[in-house]
Amino acid sequence: MNDEMVYGKNPVVELLKSGKPINKVLFLAEGPGGRNQDIVASLHERNIPYQFVDRQTLDRLTNRERHQGMLAYVAAREYASIEDILALAEERQEDPFILMLDEIEDPHNLGALLRTADAVGAHGVIIPKRRSVALTGTVAKTSAGAVEHVLVARVSNLVQTLKDLQKKGCWVSGAEAGGNAVFEADLTGSRVIIIGSEGKGISRLLRESCDEIVSIPMKGKVSSLNASVAGSIMLYEVLRQRASSSHVARGVKQEG
Template sequence: MNYLNDEMVYGKNPVLELLKSGKPVNKVLLISEGQGVRNQEIILLLHARNIPYQFVDRQTLDRLTNRERHQGMLAYVAAREYASIEDILALAEERQEALFILMLDEIEDPHNLGALLRTVDAVGAHGVIIPKRRSVALTGTVVKTSAGAAEHVLVARVSNLVQTLKELKNKGCWVSGAEAGGKNAFEADLTGSRVIVIGSEGKGISRLLRENCDEIVSLPMKGKVTSLNASVAGSVMLYEVLRQRTMHDM
């Protein structure tokens, strides 16, 4: 029997068949006790498809599945297929436009990701890059919050943001990290091939990723609140890139 409940598939055979099918999977949870030989086929498939997995205790799986017969494993199914970096590059080439990419560093709130996907679609950016670990994935909540934009925006999920950033820089992209303490974003030159990096809700941009940005830009703050929600800050930055591109092309 295929146990499907709120984007989850659980039970050994259902999870195994899901992995063999090639359908997008966000993450797999495996029971930590007695993991040994019986899970080797699953683990080999997870490594082959580069899908994140985590060992948890039985109580966690019992709680997540309402004590259904999970047989020690549970998979979170992605709401849609992920794109590749090559897909994003190809879209820019097809449109004959300078690259315009949003990179998100460990965004955890699905509502923030959904809202940003909606803005990415609105400004005509070519895609979004998220990490495979410590980040919200393409869940049903993300798709719903995006108001349909998730169906049109290319989202690539990568193992290493820093390495991906270096590859994009080698292709001529200039990288602007959005964080407090940088130059005024409205006075910076954001034209040309561009990657905008937005950090996590609590910690901002991680140190290594920040060190690999070409510049740090900040939104001017006139009020008493010293920071903006990640989706709000990201949306303002994306629209500033669009504004400058539009002015540059006039």
């Protein structure tokens, strides 16, 4: 049995009872009067995504082992909330520094970005519940342990989450072509950095919700960067500017 998957009705029910983090549950499509309504209700209560699929899909995922029409993907660690992320910033007495990822699908990219987020001292990472890789074992391995130290919140609506953060004083910078050069932008203060998906970039509604669009200068023949590379450049520029701002502030205080 794959260590990221649990299948069979009793194993999935016991997994739910254990309270362990779950990325998603798949059910055999049986119509509205199916036998698993009690389990579906439990998933609703815990806000865990689920999906109905055909038998061929479950057979393929489980190598035709006995799945009893049910499969759960186990998360590598518990998800945090937006409040947890903001509370960490307050605890550190720092302006919030948050990375939002719009439909990143490659687990290696997510793992690498978690590793960078930890390195630069970001307070947390936000990912969507759907159309995005979750905290899988591959992500955990690629992060080189950072998954245990970086708070990751998984939300239903990125746009609404962004608006809520803006109301709390966060300035939002989306990384896309056609914006001001990132090295000339002011990235200090409470900050959310958005990195788009590998193929489509930042979705239209999310882009329209940004306070600014910033771009990484490209001098070569290639027109774009890997999502994890672009994200790392953005995050380290935020760190650099925060460090410079802190040095200036200390210098002013000493002169006074």
